[in-house]
Amino acid sequence: MTNDTFPSNKSASGALMSMEERDTSALDALFSDARNQEPTYADANFNKIVLNSLPARPGRQRGRSWVFDAAGLLIGLFACYFFFDFGGVATSVLSFIPESLTLTVANVAAMVVGLVSAAVGAALLAWWTTDKAIL
């Protein structure tokens, strides 16, 4: 906990106190009192009410989670297969390569691996972002 950002209750001398500190000292004192006199609200009845309202099982099961993830992956692959313009992408990539360059098998393989890695990376990033954003 950093003390430089937190309101202190110390009684600094007037000369050293900034205008803001002087302005909000009463406020800090009020919250300090409230903090020191915070009541306790723990009771068994509330606990029972919450426990009686809980669903039978917590969250989704891990098995089901994989089913949903696998289903999403399959749908994505089908969508790519039917709607993705592979020829267009190949033409675009090849247009970046100078005509004077002779492509070897290794060059093409490296290019394919690079493109597939980038696509998989983007898909994983999208999945992670969505998964994290749900709650």
Add this chain to the structure above:
Amino acid sequence: MQKLDDAILIELALNKNDQLAFGELVNRYQSNLRYSMRQLTDWNEALADDLVQEAFIQAFKELHRFRKQAKFSSWLYRIAYNGFLQYVRKKQLVTEPIEDQPLSANDSLDHQYAPERHQSELHRKVANLLSDLDPERRSVLHLFLHRQHTQQEISDIMGIPLGTVKTHINRGRQSLQRGLTEHCA
């Protein structure tokens, strides 16, 4: 040690479906959360307890999403705060005058743990001051001034940028001080 205990309870609740383990978590964190929600809802006790109850149920449902490196209390507060925000957005929070507040079912419970009357008035006064701020600023100020979290911690708990937290604190404190001065005048 505290964090380790929480982690074990969460594992039990998640993998063994041990509701008593989750009950221990409820027992452990209900007091702080119920107080925090009272401060955010202008001391509307029934609403605050409803929000906390919903937060615990939501936490149980989403327990598999809890990141072990985070503090369970912070995660829980965020869920409760999100519930509060949803409530405000849907229904426009009705701020009832304290004198006209109807007796809630929880009043009997509160009496059981009732602090002195002047203490109760102190907390209501703080809640009333906070109610003049918009919900996000209210929560930031509560976490900063009452819970004594750092600005970075508040940013993490609420999922808002650090700069926004700083702005809320600077403007919120001035606003609260003005409200306090008017209240005393």
